[in-house]
Amino acid sequence: MENSQIAKTLSDLAYLLEIKGESAFRIRSYHSGVRAISDLTTSLELMVQRGEDLMAIKGIGKSIAGKIVEIIETKTCKTLEEVKKEVPETLLDMLDLEGMGPKKVKLIYEKLGIDSIEKLEVAAKAGKLRDLPGMGAKTEERLLASIEHFRSGVGRFRLDAGATIGEAIVEYMQRLEGIENLELAGSLRRRRETIGDLDLLVSCTDHQSVMDHFVAYPEVKQILAHGDTKSSVRLENGLQVDCRVVDAESFGAALHYFTGSMSHNVAMRQRGMERNVHINEYGVYERDSGNRIGGDNEEDVFKALGLEWVSPELRENRGEIEAAENGKLPELIKIGDIQGDLHMHTTATDGKHSILEMAEACKAKGYKYHAISDHSKAVAIANGLDEQRLAQHLREIEKANEQIEGIEILKSIEVDIMPDGTLDLEDAILSECDLVIASVHFQQKMPPDEMTDRILRAIDNPYVNVIAHPTGRLLLRREPFSFDAEKVFAAARDAGVCLEINAHPARLDLKDTHCILARELGVKIIINTDAHRVEELDLMRYGIWTARRGWLKKENVVNTNGLAAFKKAIARN
Ligand code: DGT
Ligand code: CA
Ligand code: CA
Ligand code: ZN
Numbered sequence: 001m002e003n004s005q006i007a008k009t010l011s012d013l014a015y016l017l018e019i020k021g022e023s024a025f026r027i028r029s030y031h032s033g034v035r036a037i038s039d040l041t042t043s044l045e046l047m048v049q050r051g052e053d054l055m056a057i058k059g060i061g062k063s064i065a066g067k068i069v070e071i072i073e074t075k076t077c078k079t080l081e082e083v084k085k086e087v088p089e090t091l092l093d094m095l096d097l098e099g100m101g102p103k104k105v106k107l108i109y110e111k112l113g114i115d116s117i118e119k120l121e122v123a124a125k126a127g128k129l130r131d132l133p134g135m136g137a138k139t140e141e142r143l144l145a146s147i148e149h150f151r152s153g154v155g156r157f158r159l160d161a162g163a164t165i166g167e168a169i170v171e172y173m174q175r176l177e178g179i180e181n182l183e184l185a186g187s188l189r190r191r192r193e194t195i196g197d198l199d200l201l202v203s204c205t206d207h208q209s210v211m212d213h214f215v216a217y218p219e220v221k222q223i224l225a226h227g228d229t230k231s232s233v234r235l236e237n238g239l240q241v242d243c244r245v246v247d248a249e250s251f252g253a254a255l256h257y258f259t260g261s262m263s264h265n266v267a268m269r270q271r272g273m274e275r276n277v278h279i280n281e282y283g284v285y286e287r288d289s290g291n292r293i294g295g296d297n298e299e300d301v302f303k304a305l306g307l308e309w310v311s312p313e314l315r316e317n318r319g320e321i322e323a324a325e326n327g328k329l330p331e332l333i334k335i336g337d338i339q340g341d342l343h344m345h346t347t348a349t350d351g352k353h354s355i356l357e358m359a360e361a362c363k364a365k366g367y368k369y370h371a372i373s374d375h376s377k378a379v380a381i382a383n384g385l386d387e388q389r390l391a392q393h394l395r396e397i398e399k400a401n402e403q404i405e406g407i408e409i410l411k412s413i414e415v416d417i418m419p420d421g422t423l424d425l426e427d428a429i430l431s432e433c434d435l436v437i438a439s440v441h442f443q444q445k446m447p448p449d450e451m452t453d454r455i456l457r458a459i460d461n462p463y464v465n466v467i468a469h470p471t472g473r474l475l476l477r478r479e480p481f482s483f484d485a486e487k488v489f490a491a492a493r494d495a496g497v498c499l500e501i502n503a504h505p506a507r508l509d510l511k512d513t514h515c516i517l518a519r520e521l522g523v524k525i526i527i528n529t530d531a532h533r534v535e536e537l538d539l540m541r542y543g544i545w546t547a548r549r550g551w552l553k554k555e556n557v558v559n560t561n562g563l564a565a566f567k568k569a570i571a572r573n
Helices: 003-020 024-038 044-049 062-074 078-086 091-095 102-112 117-125 137-151 159-174 207-215 248-259 262-274 298-304 320-325 355-364 387-403 448-460 485-495 512-521 534-549 563-570
Strands: 179-184 197-204 220-226 230-235 240-246 277-279 284-286 292-294 369-375 408-416 435-439 498-502 525-528
Touching (some): 003 062, 044 448, 117 137, 159 197, 179 248, 197 248, 207 220, 207 240, 240 248, 248 262, 248 298, 284 298, 355 369, 355 387, 369 387, 448 485, 485 498
Parallel strands (some): 498 525
Antiparallel strands (some): 284 292
């Protein structure tokens, strides 16, 4: 059973209990359990099979641990089944609507007996919600818009969509005169792998002109709110953008607040409480006197709490505050540290450009080296290479390498890991490559033990240097395969095999929490784009962002080395 399924069951339980009116303490402990599970890199099912202690996981107490075991063993949860008898399960759908939290759902359910999105829609259209406390005609209007949005099936967006759309809006907003500061905050600034909505923050002396200019953005499909300090719009593609305008003296405090994450903010406020400092989106204040002590820049917020400035990618309450207190923040890797891209395809298989075209493009990016790594024969739909064609392809790479100056083209292959863990090509031909990348493309749904063994066996092959997109997930489309990440990572470290951060925004695989684990275990990381055309070489930044969220430094990543050092760095133990 997937960890995500277990998390979903517990989160459903927490919400239904909250609607039922259960104690806040119990509900909080469920939510913290759910968060702990989503940060895990090991399969809970495997841990249970091995009799490991789930309570050793931070955020999981005795009662949650018991529930997890029950869910794994019985495929159901008795408490949840019982709660469902008292509170209709369909209320959970209503929670998926934007602007609907458990409190509102509870209110609407208790006062009007509404327990489904359909009934909610009817009631909103008939104007029956406006008399409830805290609601009005505007709330009904917004709810109807959320329902429409929900039905259109658009939820979260990929990071690349968030980033490119955000950058276009920034450019548009900058055309307005009088703008003093302008930043994209929220999950995009933290470089999360998916984005719920964009949060634009502006400081300007003329607030109204910012609001008016913002809602006039040409891509706007619907104006959700148009106020004096905050406006929200929905774009043609369904993405929501919030824009807030503040005075320059509050910009730093607001930037910190709206960058989040929520749990980072909560921990920061808590720390402030212990130090007589109050922080909010307007500024930093001395708690006793109420005196303002800063807020025009973000450093003020951290300084007031005795902390170094924390890079937004780290603000997930994963230990960054302690690290900032003790001068232990890592110097995070930067895009300019990358000296080569080692995973890309050409016209020989499913790429759109030739070896030389890819090489020229890599050279133009300033890389010192790169590798051509096309597919092996198992990927038949991509016209994968068999031994003979690969031999020919390697000669062509050598030829291209002689033709081009100023960059070294390495001979590589992305060889498939077969279901039994053997590789799709003979060792003899693999031994002729400078770099062998192994990856799983088929038969991804295996019991976790078998998948673990499959990858371990590939790592055992002495010619393998890299495991590419190690968990196989496709963001918003396909779950990662379940396997014992800790065991695989430790084996990779011992063998001297690198694990890839596949920078393609559909993958971002390894993900941030895996990078944290890899760093702890001392695994070598390589960041590659898996480009199938020259334009996709630009995807490198998403891999860097993920590495930064995973606390990685330049030293943790092998392709930050010059060519000679890189060759040493990828060598097996
Ligand atoms: P998203 O949009 O789901 O990808 O994630 P975020 O992190 O961008 O969340 P969003 O857009 O709801 O809010 C942006 C930031 O504003 C969030 O990271 C933290 C801050 N924020 C919003 N509401 C609250 C709140 O009620 N309390 C605190 N402490 N911070 C909040
Ligand atoms: Ca957001
Ligand atoms: Ca938002
Ligand atoms: Zn590939």
